[in-house]
Amino acid sequence: MTRHTVQALSTGWEFKSSNDSTWRSARVPSEVHTELLRHDMIPDPFVDLNELDVAWVAEETWHYRTEISLPETATNNGVGTDAEIDLVFEGLDTFATVILNGETILKSENMFLEHRVAAKHLLNPATANTLEIVFEPARRRGLELVEAHPEHDFIVHQTEVSRGPVRKAQSHWGWDWGPILLACGPWKPVRLETYANRIQNVRLDYEVDLTGPSPVVEVNLSAGIVGLACRVVADLVFVGETIVSFEEVVSSEAQSGMAPWVYKPSSTKIVGAKLWWPRGYGSQDLYELRVRAVSTDGDGSTVLAEERQTVGFRRTELIQEKDTIGQSFYFRINGVDIFIGGSCWIPADSFLSRITPQRYQAWIHLLADGNQTMIRIWGGGIYESSAFYAACDSLGILVWQDFMFACASYPTYPSFLTSITTEARQNIGRLRHHPSLVLWCGNNEDYQLIERYDLEYNFPDKDPASWLKTNFPARYIYEHLLPTLLASESHHTPYHPGSPWGTGTSPTLAVDPTVGDIHQWNVWHGTTTPYQRLPDMGGRFVSEFGIEAYPHRDTLHRLASDPAQRFPGSPVLDFNNKAVGHERRMLTYLGENFRVPADLGGFAHLTQVMQADAMAWAYKGWRRRWGREGLRGCGGVLVWQLNDCWPTVSWAVVDYFLVKKPAWYAIRRAMEPLAVGVVRKFHDWTARPADALWRRDTGHVDPREALTDVEFDVWVASSRLERVEGRVVVRFVSVKTGRDVKERLEREVDMEPNACTEILVGFKFETDVPAKDAEHFVIHASLWVGGEQVSNDTSWPDPIKYLNFADRGVQVKSLGQDLFEISAEKPVKGFVFSEKPGVKVSDNGFDIIPGEKAVRVRIEGAESEAGGLLPWAFVGQ
Incomplete structure (x- = not known):
């Protein structure tokens, strides 16, 4: 056989x-x-x-072709008797016609589909066979397609309307962080x-x-078998060690020809099963x-055939319960509440x-090394490579997976629904x-x-068929089609209709801090609120927010x-932003x-310090609102991007070349298992509300007020699952002299x-x-344990x-073996290599x-730089 x-x-x-x-x-x-790049044609x-x-390039029709010879296993084992031969296309981007020996065998219009085509009857075992794909x-x-479906109002944001009916990475049309590069080709393997x-x-x-005293996992296995x-x-x-083994013999009477059948042995229980945990909460045990x-x-x-999967067992709950704030939104894994600190993910390359x-492994290592616990795969990209998820499995990174719909009112004509169902x-x-x-x-x-756009959305109406008759028919996709498929195909993973989205007695489609997840874009976009206000601009889960940096x-x-x-605001730098x-x-x-x-180096450095400051305000402030068991005010935060x-x-907090910006380190510090936070009352130095009679903001602000009206908070956030005793020390250090202006405070803490x-x-x-x-x-607050x-x-x-910031007295001293010690005589803000x-x-x-311990930094791989030391800067240098 x-x-x-x-x-x-x-x-x-x-x-x-x-x-x-x-x-x-x-x-x-x-x-x-x-x-084209490889041939120096563009x-x-x-x-x-x-x-x-x-x-x-995007306006041309492109052809790929190759010659196929049948493998020896086919010719030597009797192709005409017991063997089948299939051509498999794991991904074709996007409008593709496949021709084998002059005959069309496949037409594809969805980049996200895998296609399997029976090809034995068209292949000649004695000669080469021509395979061509036309894009x-x-x-x-x-x-x-837009013109062919006038019954649908195509509303498309960020890009032109043509992407609306096309099942392709939406960001190929360009986004507010990426170029317009409408790629095409066999973007996944052909076999x-x-x-x-x-x-x-x-x-x-x-x-x-x-x-019970130890986890018990009940497993049910099924697999489709095609063949004899x-x-x-x-x-x-x-x-x-083999933990569970199943075996079944299917006789020739029960199975004939190549008709598929389902192998589904009886369920069994694994007592004392090893569970998979997010990083920082336990081990990532895999079977x-x-x-x-x-x-x-x-x-x-x-x-004759074998399939292998790496699997892990975990219990996942998305906790959405009524509370004194509104309705919670946080994750509970294996019975443990998990505060999420993570990032949103876009495709790592336009190609x-x-x-x-x-490269996927390196990216996920950056998440884990940065104390992050979740990555959100954004809906305008792709369902990622299996290597991406395998890296998350091994490193304990949770994945929030969007379906591939973003910033548009999608159609629901029959062929579109058929395609997205598959x-x-x-x-x-x-x-x-x-x-x-x-x-x-x-x-x-x-x-x-x-x-x-004032589209039709009647929340009490629960009839999916009626949604198809409105001018927002995509509700049928998000609230009926997708959850129905998930209930059938993967019932142990929660589903959320959209991001942002709130649930309750009525729909919450705007930013609502009391329910669901929110995208907080009133920093940078919207009202361009000062980023120092971010701690008060959160919600039950912040799944997007951000601020740019060079x-x-x-x-x-x-x-x-x-x-x-190479100057701020040059045509090239403006075009690429x-x-x-x-x-x-x-x-x-x-x-x-x-x-x-005015110089590029100084300008870029300050944008990075600004972005890092915003990350610190957000992650520290929203983690603080995690609260305690019984009242989880904020369940997590995911930076865009x-x-x-x-x-x-x-x-981005890490650039295309996997080079970290200072913001990455700010998130890492805010997400330490034990993290102390200190924040003073924010004084708006440009405006203040006038009295009730005047009723508008004014610029009559005394800038000296912030010097004497100082009020501050100190707290400790812990992701440890046991109580920890420690000590918090608070110092008040002059920016001008570097000396303490007031006696330090010390507090014993039971975290x-x-x-x-x-x-x-x-x-x-x-x-x-x-x-x-x-x-x-x-x-300055420090936590000692x-x-x-x-x-x-x-x-x-x-x-x-x-x-x-004059006369800081900064010293960078080499300690040998790639280790450097950085100290200063006066406070230094934003020291960046x-x-x-x-x-x-x-x-x-x-x-x-x-007066604090000098900062020690190891720099590996900088041998080509003077003294093995990268260029550095700080604010006011």
Whole structure:
């Protein structure tokens, strides 16, 4: 009998456009842009203004072709008798026609689908077989679909309307952080499979029982078997030991020909099962599931087909309960409440075939190393590579998975619904075994269009058929189709209709801090509120917020190749920043807070310090509202965004080259297992509300008020599951002299487990010094446990631009072996090393307080720099 063999069709390809007669070599997977780059036929669209020069690529029709020879396993084992041969296309982007030996065998219009085509009857075993794939322009086809469906009001944000009916990565049309690069091509592998038996749709359902002294997991296995009579064996293995084994023999009478059948043995229980935990809460125990089809001929030991999955058991609950605030929104994993500190994720490259498993692993390591616990896969990108989720499984990172709908009112005509039904079913089936995936979400920001365009949405109406007759028919997708599919395909993972979304007695489609998740964009967008207000602008779960920053110097030089373009606001830098109005918003926030320099290095540094400050205000403030068991005020925060798809200026806290901005370190500090926080009352130095008669803000503000009206809070946030005793020390240090201006405060603290413990609330700084003689000072809080400092935090007087940072007395001393010690005689704000690819920095973007332990930083991989030390800067330097 023929064993199941897979032949990757990755080499021997050629490509060309319809307007070109010359075929050139190609690789698969790929996109046409990557092939054109490889042949030096286009400039790098990630550099300068080259994005504009490659726009023509998206308007062409492109052809890929290769020659296929049948594998020896097929020809030697009797293709005509017991074997089948399939062509499998894991992903075609997007409007693709597949032709084999002159006959059309497939037409695809959905980038997110895998296709399997029976090809045995068309393949000639004696000669080479020609396989060709033709890709039509997505924009043109999208406009044709819009015109073909006048019954639907296509409302599309961020981009032109053609993306609305097209099942393709929505960000390929450009976004406010990425270029317009409408790629096409076989973006995932193409393979030839030969088999007499094939295993498909392996599924392990389970329930976790936590009521006893140790976890009990009840498992139910099912798998589809295609092919001839065989013996099926399934094993669940943990650390090399078989925990559960199933076996069944299917006779030739029960199975004939190639008709599929379902293997579904009886359920069983695993007593004392090892559970999978998020990082910081326990180990990431994983099992291996092996399903094999074994021959019944001969000695009955020949494995005809095998499928393996790495699985983990965890119990996930999305807790949405009525409370004194409104309705909660937080995650409970294996019975433990988990505060989420994490990031949103966009595709890591505009050209998806370039993202290797190693690059995915590096990205997820950045999350774990940064004390982050969740990544939200945004709905305008892709269902990510299996390597992405495997990395999350192994490192304990929770995944919030959007379905691929973003910022649009999507159609519901029959062929569209059929396509997205297959899309959802395939991707749920592909990803459901990953224990890291803890939430499916219907869309990104689609519900916000209801309010903006006054679309029909009658919340009490629960008839899905009626929703299809409104001018917001996509409600049918998010509130009926997707949850129904999930209930059938992966019932142990919660579902959320959209982000943002609130649930309760009525729909909450606007930002509502009392219920559901919110996207908080009144910092940067909207009202451009000072970022110091972020702690009071939260909600039950903040799934988006952000503020932009420039990347480091090395990345800026890569995206702007001409030195003449390396200044703030140059044509190249402005073009590569896709955020609408970024010039005004960036300068507004910088001008409010800092003395704005004209040089690129100083300007970029201050944007990074500003972004890091905003992250600190948000993560510290919203984590504080985690509260304690019984009243979880805020369940988590996800910054927009972790990563970039190209070198650019954006909200990312890590740039395209995996180079961390200071904001990444600010999040890491705020998310330490034990983290002390200190914040003083915010004084708006530009305006204040007038009296009731005047009824408008005025600019009559005494800037000296912040010197004498000082009120502050100190608290400790803990993700530890046991009580911890420690000591908090609070110092008041002059910005001008570096000396303490008041005696320090010390408090013994008994930190509540998995909670926030308030230390000082509304504590007033008393002073007899008149305002004209008062001086600026920082408030520095440190947390000590067992004689060791485990966390510290600093509150600076705002705005920073009012402070004089002359004569800081900064010293950077080499201690050998890549270790450096940084100290200062006076307080230093925003000390930043200019990082670059290939260099690892242990800490960055920190403040230096005299009288505290000097900051030690390890810098690895900077041997080419002078003294192994990266360039550095601090505020006011």
